[in-house]
Amino acid sequence: MDGEGGFNLGRSSEILRDEVKFSKFVARLRKRFSVMFSDMLKTQLILKNIITPEDWEIMNEHIQYDFLYDNHFAELKNAELLNERLSMVATAEPYVGKYFSQDYVRRNILRQTDIEIIEQDNLIKKEIENGIIPDPNQPIDPATGMPMDSTSQMDLGQPVMEPDLKGDEQIVSPRQKAMEMPKGGEI
Secondary structure: OOOOOEEEOOOOOEEEHHHHHHHHHHHHHHHHHHHHHHHHHHHHHHHOOOOOHHHHHHHHOOOOOOOOOOOHHHHHHHHHHHHHHHHHHHHHHHHEOOOEOHHHHHHHHOOOOHHHHHHHHHHHHHHHHOOOOOOOOOOEOOOOOOEOOOOOOOOOOOOOOOOOOOOOOOOOOHHHHHHOOOOOOOO
């Protein structure tokens, strides 16, 4: 196979095999350079009499190197994973409350930790209070698709009554007619 052939990681994003190899190569280099940086730092600190070799053994456990990771491959992989998880959530949504709990969806499908769940709940609550997103518990006007004001009650007015076409019945107010119950067999 040639190095230019692509393969699919998931469904939609095609990633070149060379890019995967390069990503692994960079990870190996970073691991090697971390050891080299630690060794140089140890030598420098001991030769300058800043620390003793015993102090280094204690400090070495707490030193870590964070490299910038600006690989396009990682971005594509993360985007693909998020896309797949959101697709699974959309598929499972009709079954939430019947076969799955909301907690199960968040922990197992979206892979959110306890801290992320609390953080997201607080952010959602804050955005609802600030009016950035609509309250999902607020009723929505079917005509406009906008949230209805929860303080006002829907006033549908009086029911429309059909006019009396026979003329032989006495005139009854719509309110009295609405209060009368139909007798057996009447509709």
